[in-house]
Amino acid sequence: MEIVEDGCFGQGSSNSSSPDGLQQSPGGLPRLWAAEPQGGVADPANGANTRHVSPQRVCRSVNDILRKHGVIPEKPQDPEPLIxxxxxxxxxxxxxxxxxxxxxxxxxxxxxxxxxxxxxxxxxxxxxxxxxxxxxSIHNQVYPLQKVDYAREVTEASNKCFVLVHLSSSGANVESQRLTELWRQLAAKFGDIKFCEIRGNMCIEGYPERNTPTILVYRNGEIMKQLITLREMKGPRTTVEDLEKMLLELGAVKESDVRLKKRSDSSEDERPSKLKSSRPTVEDDDDDWD
Structure with a gap:
């Protein structure tokens, strides 16, 4: 089938051929009209009986040639097999x-x-x-810090394990009191992590009371995370589980850690007992930090 020129790509009767054996217009693009042996539509440019090639087919032909000569990039790979x-x-x-x-x-x-x-x-x-x-598991306790010992007990110690520091309140900050209790529970449970505590204004002169409690997480001599107050968690209602989630995100404990499994089981066991009565008890009041 002969490829003939269409006015869409310019006028003229040049019959130059591409390396692919296809006739091209002067602009170097494939022609849109192909001569039919019999019948077809008359081409107003040269009077030949021709048929019109679909635009989609033309685009594919043009793109294939351009890709072959490196004018445009290769078609992206179909992602479906990879998915x-x-x-x-x-x-x-x-x-x-x-x-x-x-x-x-x-x-x-x-x-x-x-x-x-x-x-x-x-x-x-x-x-x-x-x-x-x-x-x-060599720690299993909360270490009270002095400023002079900070570099040794925290920064240097973090080269061996994760070290978490609680910059506590010097007053009756409810969130700080809550974190002190949670710190004791976590330290007893995760003995391979070092938990420390120091008053904020003793560690950093003039440290704002409004920024307590502050959590600092150290590893390999660097601060990995800094959390100012417990607002990002649940405030005074923050739980051990909330802090364990943070430890997971930091990589301080693994998803497969058996200590997390025990925590999940005990939480499930305790849940029904809390639903038995809607009236608060003395024990309930001890955990109410509002």
């Missing part, structure tokens, strides 16, 4: 890691459902994790 491949891979990993959050008791309960060798691998992994925790 499907990623989904399959995600499902495979989810299946392989289905026991990742199970503790030793839960693994024992799955003996009839899972392959014994597969279960044994996870048991050994849990034993190794517990052994590591026992070896690294």
């Amino acid at each position: 499907q491949e990623a989904l399959v891979e995600a499902e495979r990993k989810a299946y392989e890691n289905r026991l990742e959050d199970k503790d030793l008791d839960e693994l024992d309960a799955l003996e009839d459902e899972e392959d014994e060798d597969f279960l044994e691998q996870y048991r050994q992994k849990r034993f190794a994790e517990l052994s590591t925790l026992q070896q690294t």
